[in-house]
Structures are given as structure tokens and as C-alpha cells.
Amino acid sequence: MADEKKAVEKNIPEIPKGEPSIKTDVIDPISLMQYDACTRCGECDNWCPTLDAMKRDMNISPRDKIGRWRNFMGKNYGLMARLFGPRKIPEEDIQNFNDHLFHCTTCGACGTVCPAGLNTIEMWEATRQQLVLRGNGPYGKQSLFPKLIGEMHNPYMKEQKDRLLWVPDDVKIADNAEIAYFTGCTAGFNMQVLAVSTARVLNKLDVPFTMLGEDEWCCSSALIRTGQPHIGDTPREAAIHNVEALEAKGVKKVLFACAGCFRAATIDWPRLMGRKPNFEVVHITDFLAEQVEQGKITWEKSLEGKTITYHDPCHLGRHVGVFEGPRKLIASMPGGNFVEMERNRELQRCCGAGGGVKAGIPELALGVASARIKDALDVKADILSSACPFCRRNLGDGRNSVMSLETGDFNKRDNEGNDMQVEDLIVLTAELMGLSTKIKSET
Amino acid sequence: MSEAFSYYSGVPTFIEMLSIAMVAILIFLIGMILNMKKWGGGSIKAFLSAFIKSASENKHQSIVTSLVLDILLQRRLLRRSPFRWVMHMLIFIGWGGMLLLSLVFAAFEMLSEIGIGSFDLNAIRNSFDVPNEVLGYLLLLGLIIAIIRRLVLSEVSKRTQIFDWVLVLGILFITVTGFIAEGYRPDSVTAWSFLGADAALAQSLSLFHVAISLLFCIAYIPFSKYMHMIAAPLTIIANGGGE
Numbered sequence: 001m002a003d004e005k006k007a008v009e010k011n012i013p014e015i016p017k018g019e020p021s022i023k024t025d026v027i028d029p030i031s032l033m034q035y036d037a038c039t040r041c042g043e044c045d046n047w048c049p050t051l052d053a054m055k056r057d058m059n060i061s062p063r064d065k066i067g068r069w070r071n072f073m074g075k076n077y078g079l080m081a082r083l084f085g086p087r088k089i090p091e092e093d094i095q096n097f098n099d100h101l102f103h104c105t106t107c108g109a110c111g112t113v114c115p116a117g118l119n120t121i122e123m124w125e126a127t128r129q130q131l132v133l134r135g136n137g138p139y140g141k142q143s144l145f146p147k148l149i150g151e152m153h154n155p156y157m158k159e160q161k162d163r164l165l166w167v168p169d170d171v172k173i174a175d176n177a178e179i180a181y182f183t184g185c186t187a188g189f190n191m192q193v194l195a196v197s198t199a200r201v202l203n204k205l206d207v208p209f210t211m212l213g214e215d216e217w218c219c220s221s222a223l224i225r226t227g228q229p230h231i232g233d234t235p236r237e238a239a240i241h242n243v244e245a246l247e248a249k250g251v252k253k254v255l256f257a258c259a260g261c262f263r264a265a266t267i268d269w270p271r272l273m274g275r276k277p278n279f280e281v282v283h284i285t286d287f288l289a290e291q292v293e294q295g296k297i298t299w300e301k302s303l304e305g306k307t308i309t310y311h312d313p314c315h316l317g318r319h320v321g322v323f324e325g326p327r328k329l330i331a332s333m334p335g336g337n338f339v340e341m342e343r344n345r346e347l348q349r350c351c352g353a354g355g356g357v358k359a360g361i362p363e364l365a366l367g368v369a370s371a372r373i374k375d376a377l378d379v380k381a382d383i384l385s386s387a388c389p390f391c392r393r394n395l396g397d398g399r400n401s402v403m404s405l406e407t408g409d410f411n412k413r414d415n416e417g418n419d420m421q422v423e424d425l426i427v428l429t430a431e432l433m434g435l436s437t438k439i440k441s442e443t
Numbered sequence: 444m445s446e447a448f449s450y451y452s453g454v455p456t457f458i459e460m461l462s463i464a465m466v467a468i469l470i471f472l473i474g475m476i477l478n479m480k481k482w483g484g485g486s487i488k489a490f491l492s493a494f495i496k497s498a499s500e501n502k503h504q505s506i507v508t509s510l511v512l513d514i515l516l517q518r519r520l521l522r523r524s525p526f527r528w529v530m531h532m533l534i535f536i537g538w539g540g541m542l543l544l545s546l547v548f549a550a551f552e553m554l555s556e557i558g559i560g561s562f563d564l565n566a567i568r569n570s571f572d573v574p575n576e577v578l579g580y581l582l583l584l585g586l587i588i589a590i591i592r593r594l595v596l597s598e599v600s601k602r603t604q605i606f607d608w609v610l611v612l613g614i615l616f617i618t619v620t621g622f623i624a625e626g627y628r629p630d631s632v633t634a635w636s637f638l639g640a641d642a643a644l645a646q647s648l649s650l651f652h653v654a655i656s657l658l659f660c661i662a663y664i665p666f667s668k669y670m671h672m673i674a675a676p677l678t679i680i681a682n683g684g685g686e
Contacts, residue, residue, distance in 0.1 A: 025484055029493035030681045032482040037674035042602055043523050058602070067606075077481040079474065079666060115520035116675035117513065119682050 012091065012135035020076035021089035026133060026230070027126040034118045035073065038066045044110035044120070049350040050103055050357070053367030059096070060103040062110040062120060068097050069127060098131045102139035103364060105357045106225050107314040107350035121319065124355075128227025138226045140360035145222045146231040153217040153238070154185040164213045166192040168440045171199040177208040180251040180279075182242070182265070184258035185218050186389035192411050192439040194389055197430035198257045198284060204433055205296055209255070215245045219264035221315075226356035229272075239269035243277045257284040257426050259388035260354075262322075263315035283316060285387045285425055286325035292332040300434030302335025306382040309339050310425075311372065311395065312348040313388035326387050326425055333432055336383075341375040349375060351386070353394035369398025376420060377402075383421045385428060396422045413437045457556050460653065464549070467657035474665025475673075494681055501683030509684030514676045519686060530588040537582025538614065542660070544571050544578070576633055579621060586615045610668045613659050617652065624648035 015021050024032055044062035045051055051061055058064055072094070076086040104124055111120035131137040138145075148155045166188055167173065181202065187194040202209050219242070220235035229235045242265075246254055254277075256262035265281045291297050310330055316322045323345045330338050343349045352358070352368025372395060376384040384399070386392055393410050399422050400407055408415055413431075414423045430437050476487065483490030498506070512518050517535070521528040551567055554560050589611050593603045626635025627645035663669060 024481075029482045029484065029490040030497050030678070032484075033490070033494075033674050033681070034678050036478065036482075036670045037678040039671045039675060040602075040604075040607060040668065041520075041527065042599065045602075063602070067604075073481060077477075079477055082477060113523055115517065115523060116671065117519060117679045117682050117684065119678075 015088070018085050020081075020086040021094065022072050022076055022134065023130060024073065024077070026129050028122070031119070031123045031126045032073070034116075034120075034123055035066055035070045037116045037118060038063065038070070038114075039116055040067065041115060043113050043115060047109040047113050047347065049107060049109065049352065049368045049371065050105060050364060052371055053352065053364055054103065060100045062104075065097065065101055065104075066118075066123075068093075072097070094131075094134070095136055098136035099139060101128060101131065102137060102142070102226075102356070102360060104355055105314070105350045105352060105365075105368065106355035108318040109314075109347070109350065112318055112346050125225060125227060129230065130227075132227040133230065138228060138356065138360065142222075142226045142228070142356040142360040145226060145356070145359070146228050146234060149218045149220055149223055149238075150232040150234040154189065155218060155222055156185060156189050158185075158189045160214045163188055163216055164211070166195045166440055167199070168196055168438075168443050170203075170436075170443075171196065172203055173199070174208045174210045176249060177210040178250075178252045179207060179209045180246055180249060180254045181209045181211050182219075182246075182254050182256050182258075182261055183211060183216060184256070184261040184389065186260075186393075187258055188216075190411060191389045191392065193413050193427055193437055194257055194392075194424055196439050197424075197427045197435070197437050198255075200435040200437075201288070201426065201430050201433060202255075204435055205291055210249055210251065212242070212245050212249075215241075217241050219258075219261040219268075221260040221264040221268065222356060222359070224264070224268050225354065226360070235264075235268065236272040239264075239272040243269060243273060247278050251279050253280045253282055255282055255284050255287055257387070257389075257424075259283070259313035259316035260390060263319045266320050283320075283322050283325065283387070285316075285329055286322055288426075288429060289325040289328040292328060297332065297429075297433065299332070299334050299432050301432045303333055303337075303383070303428075303432070304335050305337065306335075307337045307339055307380055308333075308383040308385055308428075309341050309376050309379055309381040310344070311341070311351060311376070311384060311386040311391055312345055313386055313391045314348070314350050314354055316387055317348060318346055326385075329425060329429065330385065333428070339379045339381065341379055341381075343375060351388075351391040351394045352398070353390040358390065358394055365394055366397055366401055369394045370402050371398075373398040373402045373420075381420055383423060383428070385423055385425050387425045389424070392422060392424050411439055412442065457552055460552075463654050463657050464661075467662040470658075470662035471664055474662075478665050478670070478674075494677065497681040498683070501681065503683040503685040506680060506684075509679055510676075513679045513684045522686060530585050530592065533581045533585025534589065534614070535585075537578045537580075537585060538660070540578040541575060541582070544575055545656075547571075572632075576625075579618060582614070583618050583622075586611060586618065590615070606668050613663075617656050617659055620648065620652045620655065624652045 040063055042063050048062055054060055072089055075081060075089055081087065101124065106121050106124050108121045111118050114120065128137055145155060148157060152158065153160055181198060183195050217238045220238040223229050223235050256265060262281065262283045270276045308330060310326055312323060349372050350368060351372055352365040358365040384395060386395065396408065396410060396414065399405065399420055403419060405418060413427055414421045427437050479487045479490045517528060517531065520531060548567060548571060551562050551564060555562055555564060593599050622635045623638065624645055625631055625633055626638035627641045627648060629640035629642050664672065
């Protein structure tokens, strides 16, 4: 009865007798094989950031989730299922599995440490999509993403015509240039300090850049990460739209200051389009590291003896492999004392915002962020830097929670009076280059 | 067939031995077909195409490097836990080594049976005694470590399932039966010779050991945790390997 009630609540069609309870048609064969490759060693559990934040509730352990889905597949597609027909899997089991699967930031730490080399990010995302198609997923407010991103082209209910409202008078944007800056929804609408800092740094470096402006659509990362890429085919449309618009401008290089957009443009867009774009995709930290190496950056201020640490965003580091650019940039900043947190680079602890967790399960996001803040406090960091708007927001929330601070205005630079500042590298770069980081409304 | 040879095999005739092996291989193949169909959404071709595509696209390193460093030497596990690496390598080398020796000897047997070549099977068999013994102990040591780890470490113990125990205890049982069968051999020179010389019992036990080895270590692979032995290397190749 409980199963039937849950299924009705979730609007899940009744499975005809003799039919499998689950399907696997949108999960790629390699991911399905990987469910059988797990050796159940449990190494993933040692590194899972959500498992730590959930007080080791083993229902959300990567190993257990793999085991449960493998059992589901065995019941529906294994030897006994072939001989005697698929066994019905209780709806409650599937729904619980779904909910536990969405208690994951898709940070990929589990796959990084897996001795069998499982690509867990692909497994989780594909399985989420299968469960969304079935009617079990997504989780909480994640269900708003398709409508918002599909119709508004951003997840914040903003108008496309307002895409450039953040641009202050002093910023020069070229109509045409070899380099484009893909702002992203968060920096453009809700975290404008990142956009103004990026633009001013590029202006100062005499790097002409253009933008898509009103023609820029959300990268759709949130839809892909939460297993909803099929709804309205929005990610594919967005990939085609953005890539074709950038190609029409004739750009040769596109800079991203958002790790989520960067991941989408590097991995998801080519996959969705079936081809690589005719331009280079570069994260701003790698670009600035190159500028440092070429001696083009002149620092006008110093970090004044502050201890700075760096949090690798999952989408920038583990997902794509950008680890050293941000570190080269920090190393070049004068007057600072750079320290690594114990977990860094590919073994970093996720900030907690990814995989739709910030929207769907905010208390879990906060729990993971708090753990990361403690990592930074352990090395006595005065500045916790990162290179992703979502990390900045969630680590900021974590810092405020751990240090009992009031929620600040994430549109603006973090309060320099905070005991530990949580700030993006592009903002720190702008400041140390002697540039204003004030957003338009402050000028 | 010489008496000594018949005795060694533990099976009255080569045909019976071959029959058990064929049944085991057939079950294994059926299981693999079912698994590949499961992975390929009902189509083996779909799985193989996806695998070849993935392996050719994800080229962080050569396949040879993946085979040697990631699959045979298991460097990903070494990086995470030298202790578990030692444990797993003992099992891997012991199990794999004995499988390899069994296959080589089976090949000699087969060639002799069909009349290709003339081999001194007893001499070949005897030359395998020491390596088999050493490999057997490596396997036994690895299994003992694995069992103690699962019993003693509370975090590991709590998460251990029947799925895990069946494999470890199954191989342990087979390993021990192998040593016992060896111990009853009249010409046994192993530590297990204290069991006493009993040619008839040794032959029966040897038959039992061979049969359960083939059924558990070959036929059972696609239906158990054993499957990781095939799926994990394929995963490493499909994902391009690397640390």
C-alpha cells in the first residue's frame, strides 16, 4: 500500500505484470558495465563529502548506491529474470534509491579514488536521468530548472534583455574580438562582482573581448547534473545556440570565469552537439596564469601577509583537470602566504553546491560547505579563494554558518573585515591589480 | 594413459575432465552474453560498439600502459592503500598464476589426447609442483588477510555482505581442498603430507577440487562479485586508464 501511495504521489505509471520495474535505456553501456565493476572496497566512502555531512548515513554511500542499482538490474535483467521473468522491485526501494542518489553533489571524488577507475560522474548523471524519466526524480526545487532554463534561458527568472545590466560605464566591450567572455547566469545576475572584475582585468590587460549579451543562454549545466537534459531538449538547444552565436562572432577563444559553465562548454556542449566548437574553451584562471608567465600582469597591491588557500572547484579540477593555473596565479600575487588545505587538487573536498544539491537539499549543501570551511580554518587561512561562483556562494554560506556571521550580499565583494574572507580569484586579481571591484550599483 | 597421469588429474579420463571444463565454460559464456546484453540494453553489439568507441576516445595513455600499470600492477589501489594492495595482489597473483598453470597443463593434455606432439606429462606436472605450491600459499595468505580484515576492522565488518563473503570463503574452500588433495598424494612432499598417503582418496579429492574450481572460479564469474575481474579491467580500458 505504501508503495502504491508513493507511486501515485509521484505520478509513476503502474508497471504491467511481467515488465521490468526499471529501465536502463538512457544509461550508456559503459556506465551499466561499471555497476558490475565495483569491487565494494569502500574507498569511495572514505572520500565522499556528502556522506561525511550526513553523519555517515550509509544509504548515501557511493558503494551502497552502486550495489543497490546492480541488484535492481540483476532482478530485472539477470539470469533469473531471463528464465522466469523480471522480479518486481518495490516502489519504495526505487524511490529511496532515487532520493539517496540525489543526495550527491556529483563532485566525482568517488570515481577519482576508485581502484577500478569507475567514472561515477557519468554513472550518477545517467542513472538520475533514468529515474527522472521514470517519474522518481529529480529532488525538491531541482524540478524548477527545466521550466526556468528552458523558458527564461537562466535559472533566476531574469529577463534576457537584462543580461548586460551589470556592465559599468568604465568597462569596454568590443563588438567583435578574437576573445569572448561567457559571463554565465550567476555572475551576470546575482554575483556581479565576478563579472565586473573579469571585465576590468581584461580591459587593464588590453585584451579586447566581446560578449554574447542578450544572446547568451544558460549553459544548462544544472539540467545535466540533475538528470533532466531530455526535458525540452534544453541543454542541446542551448549548446547549439551558444556555440553557433560565438562562432558567428568569429571568436577564437572563449573565457569562462564560472567553473560550471566551463565544464559544460568543455565536456557537455561537444557531446550534445556531436562536434567540437570552432573556438578554444579556456578558464580565466588558466588565461591569467599565461598572462603572468608572459609578464603582462603588474600587481599594484599586496596580500599584506595574509594566508591564502585555494579550493579547487569540482567542475574545474576533477571534472576537467585544471589544477595548476589557479595556483600559478596565486603564487604570483605579492605579499601572500599560500597554503594548501589537506585535501587539495584531485582529492579536494567538494564545496557542497554541485549536482543540484544547493537547490534541492540546501541543508546538505551547508553541511558539506561547513566541513570545507573547517579544512580552511585548519590551515589558518585568512582568505579562502576559489574560481567558481557556486563555490563562492556555498563556501560563503558555510563560513557564515560556522563563524556565526550574517548573510552578506554575494553580488558584492566579500567583507574584508571577516575573519576569513571567501573570495573568488578573479576578484582578488582585480584588487591586487589596483582595479575597482565595485559593482554598477555601488559606483 | 599412464597410472601416474590419471592419478594426477584426479579424473579417471581426460574426457570427463574436459566435460566438466566445457560445462563451466558454457555457463561462463552464457553469463557473459547475458551481462553484455544487460549492459548494451539488450544488444551485445551495442555494448561492444560503445566499448570500442569509449576506449578509442579516452586515450590518456596507451592500452599497454593501462594493462600493465593499472590492471596487472593495480597502481590505483596501491596509491590508495598499500595494505589492501598487498592483500589483493596476493590473491590476484595466486589465483591468476594457478589458472595460468592449469591452462598450460590442460593444453599439453589436450595436445597429447588428440595426438599432436609427444609430451612427458608427468615431468611437466612435476615441474609445476613448486610454482603451484608457492602460488597456493600466496593465495591462501591473501585470503586469510582478507578474512581477518573483514572480521576485525569494524568499518569493513559492518559493510560486508553475503555477496562479499561468498567469494572470499568460496575461494578459501577451494584453496584448502587443493592443499588437502595434494597432501594425500603418496608422493606429496608438501607440509600437508602429514595427512597421510592415500592414492584413492587423493584422486577423489582431486576430482572434487577440479570440479568445484571450474564451477566456482569459471562458471560462477558472471553471476557473482567475481565479475569485477572482467568488468573492472574493461572499465579501466574504456575510461582510458591512468592514475
